[in-house]
Amino acid sequence: MSERRSQHVVDRVQLVTATVDDEICLSKEKVALHKGYRVVKRVSDIILSAAGLLVISPILLIVAIAIKVEDPAGPVFFSQMRVGTDGKLFRMYKFRSMATDAEARLEALIAKNEVDGAMFKMKDDPRVTRVGRFIRKISVDELPQLWNVLNGSMSLVGPRPCLPREYEQYTDYDKQRLLVKPGCTGLWQVSGRNHVGFVDMVKLDIYYIQHRSLLGDLKIMFRTVGVMIFPNAAY
Template sequence: MPAIRALPAPPKAWTRSYVAGLVLFDLLCALGAGLIGTTVRFHGALTAATTLPYLWFSLALPAVWALFIYLSGGYARRFIGVGTEEYRRVAVAGLTLAASAAIVAYAVKFDLARGYVLLTLPVVVFATLALRYARRKALHRRRRSGECMNGVVVVGHRVAAGDLIRRFRDEVYHGMRVVGVCLPEHELGEGLAEIEDCPVLGSFRGAADAAALVGAGTVAVLACPEMDGVELRRLAWRLEKTDTELIVASALMEVAGPRTTIRPVAGLPLLHVEHPELVGARRLLKGVFDRCAAVLALILLSPLFMALAALIRMEDGGPVFFTQTRVGRGGSEFPVYKFRTMVVGADALKAALRSRNEHDGVLFKMRRDPRVTSVGAWLRRYSLDELPQLVNVARGEMSLVGPRPPLPEEVARYGHDVRRRLVVKPGLTGLWQVSGRSDLSWEESVRLDLRYVENWSLTLDIQILWKTWSAVIRGAGAY
């Protein structure tokens, strides 16, 4: 068995300074919101006796606001940089504060000015969310340079551990850096010293000691039969002494969120997995939202459409639009519309370029495709060529968010699992768009599409639409 060797421990002080910064920003947001609410609501009577209670409340609001965020878990270390969960807890704090203010005012029979409340509380919530978003983006930039990372010791089998290490490296904004691996006894006998350049620190039983030795803040246990309930409980007891966080990855790696709940049955904590909502009222709501948004976008973007059409026609005199058959929900085919970005007759030239394909799966991608026109390269960089697909969305053939719409020849090469992508409508954008676009491997593209299918929600759609702007402006992975 390879000896456990000490590794440089990552700094932990950044978590305290980060949370302290959050508290400071929250206090400033609350103070500013209180002063704005008082000034706007009582602009003509700031010195009146009836205004005095609101001035005092505005001065006390920062401490009250920070307290409510604390009680909602908004300063918990495990939610630092997480995003959705952090924002949700801020929103819960805002709703709780509003309800508490109403209850206290009713109890003491104080006629609370509704204009003050309706202005102050939304301002404090939205200002807090905006500053936390900016601070989270700054944290992601620091993590891309290797700062503010949380050391992780992975406990699991060699293949699963290697997969998790690669995922953490690909998505570094999560702040997880694997600093060591603990393997089952029979795999230690293989003489492995490293997995994906991460040292093997010993067996499962030594995971707690290994985490303390390398200064890891987290131990991640992957699903494996050797780590049963008894062993997991004993590991948790050992980690409790050093305040090391324990996380357990289930076998359902791509199923998360509202679909999974822990329910006690016969004294056992069982993980219940709900079926994804592929039909029903929520899907109907998604369809209505997609079509209304697409029609509105077509109206607002009509001047841009005319300008882009003129540029395409001026370059080579060819047609403005390119129509191609794609496969939609349930395997049905439909014509997808795009602005033309290639020379006329580009499909006939594809066979001659097949040997120069730079993609590792069923897709055909080239960074410098000679068929792409100069205007087309610019349209592709900023995904402007995709805008006519808003017509497909308005017609109900596509969704604003969903898996990438595949070609029939691509679908013909799908395996059984990959066909799962076809149970929902393809999207104008999706997780593939905000996670690397054409730079993604085939396996990664499929994994992201399947993750979307399994965990769809209208909230996730809105998040992806928001992130699409950033991906498009950067132009990364578009060719």
Template sequence: MNSVDLAPVIDLTAVRNSSTAPPADPVGPTRSGWQSRYVVTLCLVDLTIGLASAAAALGLRFGPLTADPYHRGYLWITITLPFGWMVALTLNRAYETRHLFVGNDEYARVFRAGLALTATLAIVSFAVDFRLARGYVIIAMPLLIVAGVAVRYLVRRRLHRSWARGERLHRVILVGHGLAVAEMTRRLRRERFHGLGVVGACLPHPRAEPAGRRAAGLLPPILGTFEDVATAVSRAGADTVVVLSCPEIAGAALRRLGWQLERDDVDLIVASNLIDVAGDRTTVRPVDGLPMLHVEHPRLKGGRRFVKSVFDRVSALLLLIVAAPLLLAITLLIRMSPGAGGPAIFRQERVGKNGRPFVIYKFRTMYVDAEDRLAELLDRNETDGGLFKMRDDPRVTRVGRWLRRLSLDEVPQLVNVLKGDMSLVGPRPPLPREVAGYPADMRRRLVVKPGLTGLWQVSGRSDLSWEESIRLDLSYVENWSLTMDLAILLRTLSAVIRSSGAY
């Protein structure tokens, strides 16, 4: 009978019987330390933004100040506005750590704080019979909101870069069955923008786990069984425990674990079986002491979609007007480049909302015989799925490489947005041959308009695998919001400047 190698387990029996075992030193600053400094940084930044926005509005609206009492009144408003801004942010919980670091909730709270402060200014000025100049408010408040969101995005980007270097990560112990732990470990190691670093796991029967799974790096260090969680936390210097779905830890057992972790100020996270569902679509509804997770339907219709459509078309029109000289210059550059023999605008059939075909417009970046040469290059495809991607595609012209690197080849798609075929933000517009091979789940991408940019654009573009790009598109469809669109547009600017994943 052949023997089966089993995964090694760190023996914590002696540790459980000893109250003096020293905990491991965590890597980098403690969670409470860096989080407190992060919040203090946000407070200082918001105070500075509030003062700068108010001062800019004062200078642009009134010019040089005089000793006039009217001007002195606005000087006092300018001085107090930054503190009012911080109060509005505090009331909207924009400094609570559970809303910071990841997701779009932080930006939405900043936006709501700006609206609340604007309404407060109007009410107070009416109550005290002070005629607040509209020009002052029109300059100060939009500048305050835009700068507040933008600077918080930059501060967060700095934090995410430190996470990517393995710094300031939450030290996480996973609790669950082997397959679930391996899958969660893979997800958390793939991307670190969530700030979670796995340092170990507790399994129900760790000695029954095949050693091959551990040897392949699929499992983190196994620190013991479910009874060893509190001890494992102390030994590993963990600050977070993630409980994966398993019947052994539920109800009273989960409550007792929460009590144990509370004593050591360790966070408890319970993972659900939901996939790619944003937090604002879920609501906890207690039923006889049992928290039930209610999942709202995706926002595929209604007033917000109408606002998105209006925003898309107005923005596309304004951008086309502003970019008209650039469009003309690129057209001439393409026509004058070596090998030019076709039109500057490339037209191709794509599939839009509800499977309706439309013609997409792009600047031509390839030689006119590119489609004829595709067959001879298929064996050099660098991606999977239904797409053809090649980093050094010989069919791309010299001008085309420059246009692709800066994403300027996609600017004519603003015409598609203006016509209503596309949105500024949405899933990638697929080819008919791709859609023909879609399974049922993948056709979910077609319930919304495709976008000029999207989660796929800001998450790696051509560097993404086929499965990952599809997952991001489906995540966008399920969790769309106006705040998400604005966040993606801001991230798109950063991705274009860095030429991230463009080729």
């Protein structure tokens, strides 16, 4: 991402997050009021995820073959327990983009975390494979999550689900981002992603929850396609 574009992203994120109160400002009861929106969103998730899996099946096959060619002994898919709505655990699926012993090597890399707050990000993570680096760059590694959308554990649009170890570090304020179903994409992903720190990511998610709508979700999905074509700091 160019310096000018990066600054534009930072300015846009700051403009949005400045409207979010630093105090706890959401309630489970208030979030649950949007029943009509949630019903339509669920129906849309089922239709779009099923259609998406069918349409992109050739891409899924090509990526699966590429992963196997690079590392024949390792699995194609990677599954991991994540924390979803109201702190409930579910199993999330992705294409494997790291070495098979990635989890075992994490502890040795924690000190090199490049993102503040309760998440781990490292630009030159040595655990990432060559194929993995490419599919992460264009967010193709996330495509198997359409199955999570179809089975109802995720939505197409929403806050990213966190890891249990990250959730343990969450404050009550941070936990507000888990009041709605997690998504494959969201405001954070289309707003600079790894250029946006944890604190601002939480604020972006709270802003999304406060202003969520079908039109807003549609805009985020369209922006996600743009991010896949012109990557915005994904790694």
